[in-house]
Amino acid sequence: MxxxxxxxxxxxxxxxxxxxxxxxxxxxxxxxxxxxxxxxxxxxxxxxxxxxxxxxxxxxxxxxxxxxxxxxxxxxxxxxxxxxxxxxxxxxxxxxxxxxxxxxxxxxxxxxxxxxxxxxxxxxxxxxxxxxxxxxxxxxxxxxxxxxxxxxxxxxxxxxxxxxxxxxxxxxxxxxxxxxxxxxxxxxxxxxxxxxxxxxxxxxxxxxxxxxxxxxxxxxxxxxxxxxxxxxxxxxxxxxxxxxxxxxxxxxxxxxxNQTKSTVLCGRDTVQMRLPNKDVDLEHYAHALREQATVTANPYLLSFMIEEYRLVLFKDGRVLIHGTKDITKAKTLYHRFFG
CATH class of the missing domain: 3.40.50.720 (NAD(P)-binding Rossmann-like Domain)
Structure with missing residues (x-):
């Protein structure tokens, strides 16, 4: 066969x-x-x-x-x-x-x-x-x-x-x-x-x-x-x-x-945070964020730069904050743009 x-x-x-x-x-x-x-x-x-x-x-x-x-x-x-x-x-x-x-x-x-x-x-x-x-x-x-x-x-x-x-x-x-x-x-x-x-x-x-x-x-x-x-x-x-x-x-x-809500990613100056919502409306956030930054998006995620930090939002509610390993700083940026 x-x-x-x-x-x-x-x-x-x-x-x-x-x-x-x-x-x-x-x-x-x-x-x-x-x-x-x-x-x-x-x-x-x-x-x-x-x-x-x-x-x-x-x-x-x-x-x-x-x-x-x-x-x-x-x-x-x-x-x-x-x-x-x-x-x-x-x-x-x-x-x-x-x-x-x-x-x-x-x-x-x-x-x-x-x-x-x-x-x-x-x-x-x-x-x-x-x-x-x-x-x-x-x-x-x-x-x-x-x-x-x-x-x-x-x-x-x-x-x-x-x-x-x-x-x-x-x-x-x-x-x-x-x-x-x-x-x-x-x-x-x-x-x-x-x-x-x-x-x-x-x-x-x-x-x-x-x-x-x-x-x-x-x-x-x-x-x-x-x-x-x-x-x-x-x-x-x-x-x-x-x-x-x-x-x-x-x-x-x-x-x-025992589950971590914020994580420093291996090999990257990046912290991951989570939004409570598991199904994010990317268009809604893209529209709101374009008043503050240049936003790029595709069907799976959107990203934008603020100062030296790049933030990436996924449809499942995760946010990657690039440019820092400091969870406190990452939380500040997270709450600044995503509540």
Whole structure:
């Protein structure tokens, strides 16, 4: 059936074969983030023939993205296209048989809970631990495996989290330092991204084709520049008292009081704020703001400059304040123009 198809070389790989290819066609993968990791993960899975890929991202394409985020091009920057929309356009051109859904929104509990339905796997392509811990709790609650991934500088790491079998992210954070540096402080090189993606997508293919006996049960880390590679056995980190995956879970990061309303974005002098309204009338704001600034807009967002700051309003009520990491300053600008 598939031997003369576009997937013939993948089918010739014995662990996948024709049955694995059929299985891929029936699977749904949710990718949180459409930056460097997310866009590359999405491309590999779409080319592999996964039946449905859902992409969630809150940002739009910026010049600094083009160095490592391979789905995007200069026209996307000029047109201020949201990453999720630009990714969907490119992925559909790559493989029209794959159903790609794109959501330009923040990864909140409410939104992700709605999107978790019928998902077989979640891939982490985020840039902050607030979202990762939220994804971790949703994964545990709905028994959906997820694949953690992170990279900065020439360093990267990846780990497969299977509910009921492996330590979850909350377990790991009690024993292993996973954060610290950011691409804002030490930069990043594209090969580090691709190495993390290679680990994430390989493990994804194992899960999606039911080759779970081949899964890596260790935390993989590397530094390409220093020629270092390690595999750490973290099974001992599994905690029966963990609030996220233990015997009596409470899923603390799904609680309202543990959700961040303002966020400093990784690698950018940018703070994200949220409007209470989830469906913003962009034309209304564009008309009001044109008396104070030059406004550019498309169906997904509007942006304008005030002094050295650039503000971007999305339809889902998010505002990005570029030019500062100071949340207090960002809140002042936010309330100045959006109440």
């Amino acid at each position: 598939f031997l003369n198809s576009r997937y013939s070389r993948q089918i010739l790989f014995p662990p996948i074969g024709e049955s694995g290819q059929r299985a891929l066609k029936q699977k749904h993968v949710l990718i949180i983030g459409a930056g460097a990791l997310g866009s590359s993960n999405a491309e590999v899975l779409v080319r592999a023939g996964v039946g449905k890929v859902t992409i969630v991202d809150r940002d739009y394409v910026d010049w600094s993205n083009l160095q490592r985020q391979q789905l995007y091009e200069e026209a996307d920057v000029v047109n201020q296209l949201p990453k999720a929309i630009a990714a969907k356009q490119r992925l559909t051109a790559i493989n029209a048989d794959v159903h790609v859904e794109a959501y330009v929104l923040d990864a909140t509990v409410e939104e992700l809970t709605r999107l978790m339905e019928d998902v077989d796997l979640v891939i982490d392509a985020t840039d902050n631990f607030d979202t990762r811990l939220l994804v971790n709790d949703l994964s545990m609650k709905y028994c959906v495996p997820w694949i953690y991934g992170a990279c900065v500088g020439s360093y990267g790491l990846s780990y497969v989290i299977v509910p009921g079998e492996t330590p979850c992210l909350s377990c790991l954070l009690e024993s292993i330092p996973l954060g610290g540096m950011t691409c804002d402080t030490v930069g990043i090189i594209s090969p580090a991204v691709q190495m993390v993606v290679a680990h994430q997508t390989t493990e994804a293919l194992k899960i999606l084709t039911s080759n779970t006996e081949a899964l890596s049960r260790k935390l993989v880390s590397f530094d390409l520049w220093k020629n270092e590679f390690s595999r750490l056995d973290v099974q001992r980190c599994k905690n029966s008292n963990c609030a996220s995956c233990g015997e009596n879970p409470t899923y603390p990061f799904l609680a309202e009081e």
